[in-house]
Amino acid sequence: MHDASNQDIAEILREIATYLEMQDVPFKPRAFEKVAQTIEGLEEEVSALYKKGGLKALEEIPGVGKGIAERIEEFLKTGRIKDHETLKRQVPVKLADFAGIEGVGPKTIKRLYKELGVKDRATLERAVKAGHIAKLAGFGKKSEEKIAKSLTFANGNRRFILGYAMPQIRRVQARLEEVPGAEKVVIAGSARRKKETIGDADILAVAKNSKAIMEKFVSMPEVAAVIAHGDTKSSVKLRSGLNVDLRVVPAESYGAALNYFTGSKDHNVALRKISVAKGWKLNEYGLFRGAKRLAGKNEEELYKAFGMDYIEPELRENTGELEAARKHALPKLIEYGALMGDLQTQTDWTDGTEPIEAMALAAAKAGLEYIVITDHTKRLAMTHGLDEKRIVLQWKEIDRVQKKLGNKIKILKGSECDILKDGTLDLPDSILSKLDVVGVSVHSHFNLPRAEQTARVIRAISNPHADILFHPTSRIINRREPIDLDMDEVITMAKKTGTVLEINSFPERSDLKDEYIRKCVDRGVKLSIDSDAHSSAHFANLEYGIAQARRGWAGKKDIVNAWPVEKMTKFLKNN
DNA sequence: GCCGTTTTCGGCCCGACTGTTTTCAGTCG
Numbered sequence: 113m114h115d116a117s118n119q120d121i122a123e124i125l126r127e128i129a130t131y132l133e134m135q136d137v138p139f140k141p142r143a144f145e146k147v148a149q150t151i152e153g154l155e156e157e158v159s160a161l162y163k164k165g166g167l168k169a170l171e172e173i174p175g176v177g178k179g180i181a182e183r184i185e186e187f188l189k190t191g192r193i194k195d196h197e198t199l200k201r202q203v204p205v206k207l208a209d210f211a212g213i214e215g216v217g218p219k220t221i222k223r224l225y226k227e228l229g230v231k232d233r234a235t236l237e238r239a240v241k242a243g244h245i246a247k248l249a250g251f252g253k254k255s256e257e258k259i260a261k262s263l264t265f266a267n268g269n270r271r272f273i274l275g276y277a278m279p280q281i282r283r284v285q286a287r288l289e290e291v292p293g294a295e296k297v298v299i300a301g302s303a304r305r306k307k308e309t310i311g312d313a314d315i316l317a318v319a320k321n322s323k324a325i326m327e328k329f330v331s332m333p334e335v336a337a338v339i340a341h342g343d344t345k346s347s348v349k350l351r352s353g354l355n356v357d358l359r360v361v362p363a364e365s366y367g368a369a370l371n372y373f374t375g376s377k378d379h380n381v382a383l384r385k386i387s388v389a390k391g392w393k394l395n396e397y398g399l400f401r402g403a404k405r406l407a408g409k410n411e412e413e414l415y416k417a418f419g420m421d422y423i424e425p426e427l428r429e430n431t432g433e434l435e436a437a438r439k440h441a442l443p444k445l446i447e448y449g450a451l452m453g454d455l456q457t458q459t460d461w462t463d464g465t466e467p468i469e470a471m472a473l474a475a476a477k478a479g480l481e482y483i484v485i486t487d488h489t490k491r492l493a494m495t496h497g498l499d500e501k502r503i504v505l506q507w508k509e510i511d512r513v514q515k516k517l518g519n520k521i522k523i524l525k526g527s528e529c530d531i532l533k534d535g536t537l538d539l540p541d542s543i544l545s546k547l548d549v550v551g552v553s554v555h556s557h558f559n560l561p562r563a564e565q566t567a568r569v570i571r572a573i574s575n576p577h578a579d580i581l582f583h584p585t586s587r588i589i590n591r592r593e594p595i596d597l598d599m600d601e602v603i604t605m606a607k608k609t610g611t612v613l614e615i616n617s618f619p620e621r622s623d624l625k626d627e628y629i630r631k632c633v634d635r636g637v638k639l640s641i642d643s644d645a646h647s648s649a650h651f652a653n654l655e656y657g658i659a660q661a662r663r664g665w666a667g668k669k670d671i672v673n674a675w676p677v678e679k680m681t682k683f684l685k686n687n
Numbered sequence: 688g689c690c691g692t693t694t695t696c697g698g699c700c701c702g703a704c705t706g707t708t709t710t711c712a713g714t715c716g
Contacts, residue, residue, distance in 0.1 A: 132688095139699060142689040177689050217714050250713095254706060301716090314716085322711080340715095345703055347715090357716080359703090376716075377700090384700055389693075395701065 115159040122148040130197035133218035147175040209233040214262040271309040275619025275656045281313045291328045293320035300373035304425045306659035308622040312355035322360040329358045365397040367410035371619040372396035378430035405625040426662040445662045453482035453673040456642035462487040464497035464646045469513045474648030482677045484526035484549045489538040491530035534569025544577035553582035562596040573611040574634020579684040583616040583623040600632045606637045617657025629664020
């Protein structure tokens, strides 16, 4: 039988949650919903966990107890869950069709089904067209129009890649900053936590005249639809499809509100639990003991009131940061702008768009002191990958450019050498041994079974000349699944061979994922943060690689290209 | 249904906005 993916499992659990909500069952919906979200974010396949450790392994997933574990087991074994089917029989609708419909939740779905026979997108569209919805008790013209409007946004609830959403969000931020009386306009939410993908954007403002800033917000040229427009909260959909929420709060609540709207939800709930245990109350307006305000005007004093150090937004996922903050044991994260070099860049020798010199100058302009030229190798024929002869010619060109640029920037010779199917490398050792930096990467045979794929990659990084494993899982967000690697084994081997694992800053790659970065940090495996630039504009993406590293609790000590060039190359030589 | 730095039973975050309603349920984050 084909194994159910994490996405499949998350989906059916979420459907159970929605059906339970329709029946007004208290608390259980949240339990299912929460697990659905956890499983969605899990790197490890749940089916693999189950195969290895059975029910017990399932119960180790946070939020999964006996009940949900058994239901997951049932789903993995039979492809169905009885409870789900029983619930579905009562309201047999295609829930997925309602996913992107603004303002339509479980209760409304149930009523539309019971009273109008609406069961999917097509029947919903018909009911809207016929004007049936406006006639229902408790509904009106506006509710119907709202549904009609969201039906025209067919894109559902896709997630946006941070690196591409961020410029849009910053543009909105800049517009709001121009409004007279706007004292602070800051990006909150998952964008502030620098999640690799975001569902929507949150902006928080402190302003003398909240009406004026709201007015500006809903009338920006990039707004496609206004979802809500109030005095302190408004919500719009941009033409790009991105939803943006704006909240305006008084200055004394700024820190509490920023904390609240930055999340994550899990982090907030955990913090609020601590607050409840102390007999305090924490909300977006402040931290209170009775009527007395203990903190709220900035985040530092808020955490301090809990006896904690300030927690950087990238760490706020409730994965141990609260405890570490209380023990004053948070890591010192690598700072934005702290990189000294870039260990993966492509030029017009292969699939980059600019010459070596232009790339080197752009890197210097981005504040870097060294750059490694790592063009593709011959196996990647479509990029005109370098063979033994052309790479030697490239070295000459690098020497020429280096001479010309002098001490503006140091240019190192490298390669993004293809890992062949059997784990051998695309260039002979005689060439690799002459390079300053050898990166190796998978660009083919993405679908090998786990054991074979893992053995392939391990063989590659075991080559004494291999320094870095570039974009280790080769995933491309929304486009290509990660290759099936036993990452624990790869990390173990990387430790043994002194191989550096790359954090690729290209927004749709963001590879490694934060949880593996953290494992590397814990186990002393070094990392690099590379742009994988194919043009001079791409050096700006390093910001997102640094963000990813921070989300994985990495510090300067963990990142080899945050070190001076001599220390970096010495490390690669000796490891 | 899950979970435990008061708890293995009794809690489970909390407030804004909307639409249609004279006081609130549903939705969202």
